[in-house]
Amino acid sequence: MSKTGRLFELLITLNTKHRFTVQELANEFSVSRRTMLRDLQLLSEMGIPLFSSSGPNGGYTLIKEQKLPTISLTPEEATGLLLSYELLEQQDGPFKQENISTLTKIRSSMSIEMLQKIETLKNRLAIDSPQRSFKNPYLKDLLQASLDKEHVQIEYESRSGYSIRTIFPFGLFLSNGLWYTPAFCYKRKSNVPFRVDRIISLKVQQDFPEPIPVNMTVTQWLKQTEFLSKELTLQAKLTKKGCKILDPHPIGEWIQVTPNGTGVINEKIKESDIPFIGGLFLSLGAEILIERPPELIRFVREKALEVVSQYSEI
Numbered sequence: 001m002s003k004t005g006r007l008f009e010l011l012i013t014l015n016t017k018h019r020f021t022v023q024e025l026a027n028e029f030s031v032s033r034r035t036m037l038r039d040l041q042l043l044s045e046m047g048i049p050l051f052s053s054s055g056p057n058g059g060y061t062l063i064k065e066q067k068l069p070t071i072s073l074t075p076e077e078a079t080g081l082l083l084s085y086e087l088l089e090q091q092d093g094p095f096k097q098e099n100i101s102t103l104t105k106i107r108s109s110m111s112i113e114m115l116q117k118i119e120t121l122k123n124r125l126a127i128d129s130p131q132r133s134f135k136n137p138y139l140k141d142l143l144q145a146s147l148d149k150e151h152v153q154i155e156y157e158s159r160s161g162y163s164i165r166t167i168f169p170f171g172l173f174l175s176n177g178l179w180y181t182p183a184f185c186y187k188r189k190s191n192v193p194f195r196v197d198r199i200i201s202l203k204v205q206q207d208f209p210e211p212i213p214v215n216m217t218v219t220q221w222l223k224q225t226e227f228l229s230k231e232l233t234l235q236a237k238l239t240k241k242g243c244k245i246l247d248p249h250p251i252g253e254w255i256q257v258t259p260n261g262t263g264v265i266n267e268k269i270k271e272s273d274i275p276f277i278g279g280l281f282l283s284l285g286a287e288i289l290i291e292r293p294p295e296l297i298r299f300v301r302e303k304a305l306e307v308v309s310q311y312s313e314i
Contacts, residue, residue: 010029011048078106078114142171145169146172151167151205151210154166154200167192169181234265234293242287245284281296
């Protein structure tokens with residue numbers, strides 16, 4: 001994130017916090033404490049009404065009685081902001097209508113000259129992200145349940161079939177164009193990500209007898225899930241054609257191209273990623289040779305045999 005973008009996000013964050021420390025903000029924005037101190041000093045010089053107190057319970061507070069100053073954006077900054085909102089709008093998120101309203105307000109506050117400059121820039125920029133046709137009618141309900149710390153009962157249609165679950169949602173996250181709610185599932189007695197578009201119905205469980213599980217943020221949930229997954233070493237060789245096919249994909253960054261144009265991959269992966277990586281590598285056919293881990297080789301072999309068996313009698 002650029003410095004300007006970080007300051008803009010910091011302004012928004014300060015309006016939502018009653019009290020905060022420099023270290024809390026540094027952790028949230030993934031910067032050093034020294035960098036965050038400089039950012040807060042900059043905001044203070046811009047007229048942001050910050051009040052600091054020392055001592056064990058000290059920190060910063062934003063004087064709410066005053067309004068934050070109007071933010072002046074350059075055409076480049078405004079274009080970045082508008083594209084970000086338009087990307088969120090494409091993903092059918094929980095704030096789709098609010099995003100449309102925000103875009104309208106931003107545009108209406110700009111001069112014709114500014115809008116023309118923005119359109120000129122936008123003609124040279126585009127966001128190519130996966131757009132799904134799946135509907136997510138329960139995004140706001142799940143988000144509100146996570147904020148209110150409530151249990152919800154869902155009817156869920158997964159690949160394995162239909163089920164009724166009681167879950168405790170921790171929030172929402174977007175991955176590869178699909179919305180998920182990370183939640184504690186009382187049927188499986190563990191943390192499970194549920195695809196929101198597969199939820200058929202949802203209702204709040206007001207008097208659910210089970211205790212609330214240890215609450216956590218979505219970031220903490222994702223980190224914990226990643227930590228619990230076994231780490232494996234991936235080694236593979238690719239033909240020239242395989243390198244070209246895989247190059248546009250994010251995993252293409254793993255390829256080390258050799259002088260003759262072929263490629264090798266030597267990376268650490270999580271065991272939980274095997275179905276995704278295995279499915280991708282299976283689509284490359286003979287253009288890739290997986291050398292390890294054995295868990296990935298076994299997955300690809302089994303899937304390949306399933307495909308062969310479908311055509312064995314033809």
